[in-house]
Amino acid sequence: LSALICSFLYRYVENLNTTTNPTAAGLSMTLGIVSNIIALIILAKAYARLRKRSKATFLLFASSLVATDLAGHVIPGALVLRLYISGTAGGLCNQSDATCHFLGGSMVFFGLCPLFLGCVMAAERCMGVTRPLLHARMVCTAHTKIVLVMIWLLALSVALLPFFHLGTYIYQFPGTWCFINVLDNTSITDVIFVLLFSGLGLAALAVALACNTISGVTLVIARLRKKKCHRRSAKSHDIEMVAQLVGIMVTSCICWSPLLIFGLMSVIRSYSGSMGDDLETYRTLMVMGVRLATWNQILDPWVYILLRRAVLKKIYRITTGRSDLKGSTFRRWEISSFQNSMKSLVCSCSGLTCTFSFGDSL
Template sequence: MLALSHYNSSASPFLPRLANDSGGTVEVSVAVEGLSQQGNFTFVEPTTSGIIAVVLSMTLGIISNIVALFILVNAYSLQRRRSKATFLLFATSLVITDFIGHAIPGALVLRLYLSGGVSPEDFDSSDGMCQFLGGSMVFFGLCPLFMGCAMAAERCLGVTKPLLHSSLVTKTRTKICLAVIWLLALCVALLPCLQLGSYTYQDPGTWCFINVLSDTEEVDVVFVVLFSGLGLTSLAVALVCNTISGLTLVLARLRRQPGCHHSAKSHDIEMVVQLVGIMVSSCICWSPLLIFGLMSVIHSYTGTIGDNLLNYKTLMVMGVRLAAWNQILDPWVYILLRRTVLRKIYLIAKCQAGLRGTILGRWEPTSFPSSEKNEVNQV
């Protein structure tokens, strides 16, 4: 999907064809000038450097997901604590979903990019590949949001009600939850097959998504409201759950009495920090597309989009660019926000600030069962 970044967001990749159709360059100049007055159109032909940038972006995403997957699988195989194993099972499933969601839609978009895209007059004619690409974007968009929400809810229960968590959350139920998430996202993505919504090519003709800008009907509005509503609700629930988990851990540290050994362990801190990273990445990457989609379909259906059509096309392209980055950023949450990295950050912060007697000083070395325990004592 990152291939979109190499087209101007409001340009058509087929302007050069005007020269052949009109029989001269005067008509081309007039057409380009007229378009420029409406939306500052500038045509940028696909170049070798652009294709290389697209390939590098896809390669970065694939490598990042593979590295994160290796780290999570290795940690899962060594983990004996059930709550941590449950979290790692969720996280591994999320990375696998991100990996597939980055490779398949990205390859299809790259193929469209290399072939020159689809002409604007064919935007409304949705072929099999457009249906598959649009469905993939909806499916692989909802799955990470649902999983992030489920992970946040699971950790919130584990931090606030550990006894209830231990009795309710099992590996079998976690796998069932993952299956339900995938099935729910698949059902939403397949709604256009039941004539409940539609997928169409989007400007500049190199990607497909829900019809939000042209000839929108009631079913299109309902489909977009369902998609965006589910996504935004998942983000909101994750925000609430992560906030509760974080505050609970902080209060547990502040209320800890000397000699008390019931303080939050480092694995709880690690999981909550990673969940916060996932939530922030998802909010930044997916919120624009979810909100822009709602805005576009409402204004298009009510007929109030008017001269703002070009602006909404630009917003949709910007939204899908950001959404594509979520599948690249998510793996780095697990790569960078691991316990070993957090421990190093803690040691550096404690050495620099000299916070032995402050709140950070309440983090006991016993919370970090590792070979660096002696180093923490020396500090």
């Protein structure tokens, strides 16, 4: 689904885009801002209602990811629109300026942050599913905030490396964005910088893939054991969170892998002097890669918007034409969620009167 969405959106924007027309950039920026604001509102309301520490941690990570994606649309998007409006678009300048340095650093920072956050979220859920006691003892809101600060500082440190003469930011074809120098007159520092950037991004995707695979297999095994031994089923909120993480991972792999891989290929061929007549081809590949990476920040929030029980239940009702979910998978899921979200049960029996108090669930 993510591949189809990315392909459709890319073709649509490609048809609109010219080197002097800011329509595509404005459309992408507006759609990204709206999508992330909607997801942020949903996550903020869920976090305010939630009382489960494990899911509250997940939602705090998710809210931080969406907020980072929102900033990643507003800041670089505004600079790109400024380049269009100022008439810089369409011209390729090898000399970088303050705007180029800031735009290039922003793209590296807002590129690494979502990948790091997706990796940490997958690792946190893997621990929650496979080692719940250890997770309950080690993971708390304070630790989550510390990890978030460390992620942002790590991404910022990488983005600032060119300011210490490790790598350079230059304008990229067609002159509307700035990124690491991977095509023209590359030096060994450019190669090291690209290896660091792409290596960290691909490593984050690989760790997220491994953690999500372990979580998914663990939940499937728990489900099979429940059927075989009549034991309690895996918690529905774990299933929901892992499903959302898989959606994030698939989207990130599809939208970010091309830029990370094309960057590595370009800088290696450029530094070795084997670029030859393929320069225009690699320029086109880099443009395609950065556009797909931009759509990742638009698709991420829709993972949270769509992969929720409330939305899936409505889709199930519409597609099946059933208003009664009794006996269905969604009915069992809802019952399990209701039981697992029980915060307290207080019975004050006076004659035949009892009072029950339950926690909320997303």
